[in-house]
Structures are given as C-alpha cells and as structure tokens.
Amino acid sequence: DSGVTQTPKHLITATGQRVTLRCSPRSGDLSVYWYQQSLDQGLQFLIQYYNGEERAKGNILERFSAQQFPDLHSELNLSSLELGDSALYFCASSAGTSGGAVEQYFGPGTRLTVT
Amino acid sequence: KNEVEQSPQNLTAQEGEFITINCSYSVGISALHWLQQHPGGGIVSLFMLSSGKKKHGRLIATINIQEKHSSLHITASHPRDSAVYICAVSQGGSEKLVFGKGTKLTVNP
Numbered sequence: 001d002s003g004v005t006q007t008p009k010h011l012i013t014a015t016g017q018r019v020t021l022r023c024s025p026r027s028g029d030l031s032v033y034w035y036q037q038s039l040d041q042g043l044q045f046l047i048q049y050y051n052g053e054e055r056a057k058g059n060i061l062e063r064f065s066a067q068q069f070p071d072l073h074s075e076l077n078l079s080s081l082e083l084g085d086s087a088l089y090f091c092a093s094s095a096g097t098s099g100g101a102v103e104q105y106f107g108p109g110t111r112l113t114v115t
Numbered sequence: 116k117n118e119v120e121q122s123p124q125n126l127t128a129q130e131g132e133f134i135t136i137n138c139s140y141s142v143g144i145s146a147l148h149w150l151q152q153h154p155g156g157g158i159v160s161l162f163m164l165s166s167g168k169k170k171h172g173r174l175i176a177t178i179n180i181q182e183k184h185s186s187l188h189i190t191a192s193h194p195r196d197s198a199v200y201i202c203a204v205s206q207g208g209s210e211k212l213v214f215g216k217g218t219k220l221t222v223n224p
Contacts (some may be wrong), residue, residue: 002159031210033210033211033212035212042214042215042216043201043203043214044214045211045212045213048210048211055210056209056211058211088156094210101145101146101163101165101205102146102163102205102210103148103160103163104148104160104210104212105160106150106157106158106159106160108156108157109156109157109158111156
C-alpha cells in the first residue's frame with residue numbers, strides 16, 4: 001500500500017458526460033501528479049500540482065482540468081467525454097520538488113470506461 | 116522515435132532463470148525509474164537511480180549515464196515476478212515521468 005488513495009476505483013459513463021476523479025496523496029506529500037494509461041498511448045503525464053499550485057503540464061486535453069485543494073487532495077475533471085478517453089488514470093505523490101530526482105508513489109488508479 | 120525504449124517487449128522465462136530487461140533513453144535525465152505493474156493494474160516503484168547500481172532482494176538495477184542505458188535484473192525468478200516492468204525517466208529540472216512501453220514478463224513454474 002503506497003499510501004496514495006484514489007476514488008472511485010471504476011467509473012462507467014456515457015460520451016458527452018463529465019466526471020471527477022479524486023486523489024489523496026501520502027501524508028506529508030506536497031506534490032501530486034496525474035497520469036493517463038491507455039492501450040494505444042501507454043502511460044502519459046498529464047499535470048502536476050505542488051502545494052496547491054500548478055507546477056507542470058503535459059499532454060492534457062483542454063477538456064480536462066485539475067486542481068489541488070488546501071488539504072492537498074487533488075481532483076481531475078474530465079468533460080465532454082469521448083470513447084478515446086477510456087483509460088486508467090493514476091495519481092502519484094511525492095514529498096516535494098528537487099529538480100527531477102524524486103520518488104513518486106502511485107495510487108491504485110481509476111479505470112474509466114466511456115460507452 | 117520514443118525517448119525511452121525498452122526491450123524486449125515480451126519475455127517468458129522458467130522459474131529460477133536470470134532475467135534482464137533493458138532500457139535506453141535519448142534525452143538528458145535527472146533520474147531513471149523502474150516500475151512494476153501487476154495484472155490488477157497497480158504501479159509500484161522499484162528503483163530510482165541516477166548513477167551506478169541498486170539492489171533490493173532479488174532485483175538489481177544498473178545505469179550507465181554515458182551510454183544512456185539501464186538494465187533491470189531479476190535473479191532466481193519466480194512466478195510472482197510476472198508483471199509488466201516499466202522504465203521511466205525524469206528529464207532535467209522536471210519531475211514529470213516519460214515512460215517506456217513496458218516489458219511484459221511471464222515466469223512459468
């Protein structure tokens with residue numbers, strides 16, 4: 001158990017809908033990362049937050065947004081869902097920022113199926 | 116060309132065999148990570164290294180910065196080692212990970 005929690009575990013929804021995925025980092029960790037794992041693209045970095053502020057952005061679609069709250073939990077919002085958004089979404093956390101060499105602890109993931 | 120390349124894509128071994136999985140990268144990195152993903156989907160961080168060699172139980176990870184190459188070795192492999200092993204790098208001052216496509220390892224009893 002990494003100490004990172006994600007809810008829900010599974011989510012099935014229809015095209016055009018909006019969903020929110022939630023992540024709670026390990027106790028004391030300030031950084032949260034969101035990753036998407038799809039069959040065709042593999043694992044891809046979406047976005048990073050550090051202590052409530054956006055720190056880095058990856059291949060995140062405009063239909064997707066995220067935020068990190070004062071209690072450090074984070075939410076990833078996916079809207080106008082398309083079939084291609086079906087994937088595993090992972091959250092990871094780390095203690096802080098150190099110029100790259102930081103160990104990340106992954107949550108169990110949320111499996112999103114868009115029908 | 117992907118920034119992180121892994122080989123082989125698939126690997127089948129008999130219990131007890133010595134396993135090697137390779138990772139090559141084409142960018143400057145601050146660290147290289149080896150991750151394990153079990154069939155249930157969860158991802159576990161095995162190693163983070165920026166130089167030399169690390170060992171944890173039957174797992175050994177090495178990195179050659181000059182050659183931009185890393186290897187993950189599993190000694191005395193066991194069916195419970197069956198998983199997808201993923202190499203990832205963090206570049207320069209960024210903590211975001213760039214992933215290889217993974218190596219699916221199956222260890223038969």
